[in-house]
Every structure is written in structure tokens, then in C-alpha cells.
Amino acid sequence: MTDTAHARIQDLVSKNEVVLFMKGTPLFPQCGFSSRAVAILERIGVAYESVDVLQDQEVRQGIKSFSDWPTIPQLYVKGEFLGGSDIMMEMYEAGELQQLLAPQAASSAG
Amino acid sequence: MAMAADDIEALILAGIPDAQVRITDLAGDGDHYAAHVTSESFRGMSRLAQQRAVYATLGERMGGELHALQLTTAVPN
Numbered sequence A: 001m002t003d004t005a006h007a008r009i010q011d012l013v014s015k016n017e018v019v020l021f022m023k024g025t026p027l028f029p030q031c032g033f034s035s036r037a038v039a040i041l042e043r044i045g046v047a048y049e050s051v052d053v054l055q056d057q058e059v060r061q062g063i064k065s066f067s068d069w070p071t072i073p074q075l076y077v078k079g080e081f082l083g084g085s086d087i088m089m090e091m092y093e094a095g096e097l098q099q100l101l102a103p104q105a106a107s108s109a110g
Numbered sequence B: 001m002a003m004a005a006d007d008i009e010a011l012i013l014a015g016i017p018d019a020q021v022r023i024t025d026l027a028g029d030g031d032h033y034a035a036h037v038t039s040e041s042f043r044g045m046s047r048l049a050q051q052r053a054v055y056a057t058l059g060e061r062m063g064g065e066l067h068a069l070q071l072t073t074a075v076p077n
Helices: A002-015 A032-044 A057-067 A085-093 A096-100 A102-109 B005-015 B047-061
Strands: A018-022 A049-052 A074-077 A080-083 B020-025 B032-038 B068-074
Touching: A002 A057, A018 A032, A032 A085, A032 A096, A032 B068, A080 A085, A080 B047, A085 A096, A085 B047, A085 B068, A096 A102, B005 B020, B005 B032, B005 B047, B032 B047, B047 B068
Parallel strands: A018 A049, B032 B068
Antiparallel strands: A018 A074, A074 A080, B020 B032
């Protein structure tokens, strides 16, 4: 089961430049941390794929070992794990996240 | 299921003995905490690696009995 989950997650993060694994949806986040992650991405104005782990138990469990990270949300950019909402916030406050996502934000606006 | 702030601090200190740990009970319900952890051992590590080091001290509790922990890390000035 974990192998299938990992394969699916790998597929998701390979096919989408920016992927947020979260609880709930961007419109209806089910957790304060996921809500914060969504707010940061919306503020930057970047298009992203969101995956609601509450609707997918396989991914919910699999993502923790895939990323070696115990909590959700989790942000992936170009297939690379960036961190959870605290790291997103620290990077945003330092201006690093905007810089990192600038190419994706530009293509979202266009 | 919840954890006391002192227990969280003790676990982090057991894994990172030189850490300065500041725990804030965000909601006053013993279930939503913020932890700020400062340690010399973080020097040269990425934020990701620093947070992983803290999560490692909490083990299986993280995401389980301890489900809401806002975490920030720093190197001493």
C-alpha cells in the first residue's frame, strides 16, 4: 500500500510544479495550518495543485514517509519538498518564497 | 489527547540538550502550542533540517497526541 501511495505522490509532484498537500480544500481548509499555507500561496498569486489528504487515506499516511515529515500541510515545488506552514511563513517573511515561486507566479498571471 | 507544555519541552531537551525552548499555549486548551527552539547545533542546517531535528525528538507523538505545534527554530546570536 505504501508503495502505491508513494508512486501516486511522486506522480503528483512530478506533474505539477507547485503542489500543496493539505487538510480540506483552498476554499474550505479544515485546519489552521492548512489555512495559513493557502493564504500564503494566494498572497503570492501562484497557481498550485492542492491535494485534500482527508479525502485520501492512502496519501494521508504515505505523504509522511514520502517526505519524512510528520505533519500536514506540505508544500512541493518542482518535485522538491519545501516544508510545512511554519517554514512557508518564515520563507515568506524573508521574501524567499516569493522569489522561489516568481517563475510560477508569472506564468499564473499570464 | 493532549500534552503538557512541560512534557514537550522535556522531550525536546532530551534530544537537543543545549536547546533553549519557549513553549506558548496558543489557545489555552493544552492542545495548540507554539514552540520556539534555539540551539547551536542548528548552525549550518537548513530550516527543513532544523525542524526535522526537533520533530525527531517528539517522535510518534507529532501528528498524534501532539497535533498542533507551530514550530520555529533559530541559531543563537
